[in-house]
Amino acid sequence: MIYRSVNEKLAWAKYHFELLKSEVERYAQSNPGNAVLDADRNVNRAVVGFESLHPIPVSIPLTIGDCAQNLRSALDYLIYEIVIANGGKPTEKHAFPVCKTYDRFRDLRNKRLAGVPGSTVTLIESLQPYFDGKPYESDPLYIIDELANINKHRHIPVTFLKSRVILGTSGAMWSKGGGLSMTLSMGVAQANTQVPAAVSVTDQPQMYHQIVASIAFSEGCAKGEFVAEVLDKLMKFVEGIVSRF
Numbered sequence: 722m723i724y725r726s727v728n729e730k731l732a733w734a735k736y737h738f739e740l741l742k743s744e745v746e747r748y749a750q751s752n753p754g755n756a757v758l759d760a761d762r763n764v765n766r767a768v769v770g771f772e773s774l775h776p777i778p779v780s781i782p783l784t785i786g787d788c789a790q791n792l793r794s795a796l797d798y799l800i801y802e803i804v805i806a807n808g809g810k811p812t813e814k815h816a817f818p819v820c821k822t823y824d825r826f827r828d829l830r831n832k833r834l835a836g837v838p839g840s841t842v843t844l845i846e847s848l849q850p851y852f853d854g855k856p857y858e859s860d861p862l863y864i865i866d867e868l869a870n871i872n873k874h875r876h877i878p879v880t881f882l883k884s885r886v887i888l889g890t891s892g893a894m895w896s897k898g899g900g901l902s903m904t905l906s907m908g909v910a911q912a913n914t915q916v917p918a919a920v921s922v923t924d925q926p927q928m929y930h931q932i933v934a935s936i937a938f939s940e941g942c943a944k945g946e947f948v949a950e951v952l953d954k955l956m957k958f959v960e961g962i963v964s965r966f
Contacts, residue, residue: 724802727795727963734791734959738952741784745936745949751775754882754934773882777936782880786872788952792959793869799963800837809836819866820849821857841966848962858942861958864951867941880948883937 753775796817804811816833820826826849834842850857857863872878935947943951 727798730795734788737788744781782877785878789868793865804836822851864942865955879939880936881939882934884934
């Protein structure tokens with residue numbers, strides 16, 4: 722079934738995601754920091770670090786919050802529309818539940834899902850963070866809910882610049898007896914890039930790498946994860962949920 726208000730909310734989330742990418746690109750053009758390789762001769766490795774020169778513009782975390790909030794609202798809209806489609810009258814208590822335990826879901830089921838068909842309630846339960854037995858902190862539905870709650874009830878999402886390495890594209894030579902510091906423009910890595918924890922080095926020039934930085938979350942279950950990748954994953958997750966109803 723097509724739920725117009727749900728699709729409109731998803732479209733608004735996508736709009737903010739595209740706006741976010743534009744804001745990040747504009748910030749990247751300002752060369753906001755330096756990538757640094759710190760030598761650790763004990764393990765023959767060079768650890769990648771990043772020095773921020775310019776703060777992340779507040780428009781970026783504000784837009785992140787807007788995107789997350791619209792994704793969460795799309796799920797609540799879905800419950801509202803399902804109740805109407807089944808001849809019910811939604812109340813302010815109706816919402817898409819997000820629960821860490823079965824007991825919590827059982828407590829909320831009759832309030833938030835009143836008037837929702839039993840088969841649909843079963844499907845919603847199967848989407849709960851606790852359902853497959855995996856840690857709820859890594860569940861996309863829980864992450865959406867947490868980001869939306871942070872943005873709505875606490876403060877705008879907190880972010881920072883995090884370095885990463887693109888293997889074999891470009892880079893600089895390791896110099897015997899000394900460290901290496903590089904000043905690079907910030908870039909955005911591909912979502913499927915495998916990022917090592919450190920770059921192996923020897924006294925001889927080895928493979929060249931490109932060091933870039935992307936904006937990452939600095940709190941919550943998504944802490945340390947790159948914002949663009951997380952939001953892209955959450956967007957597809959919510960679209961997948963909606964398509965099942």
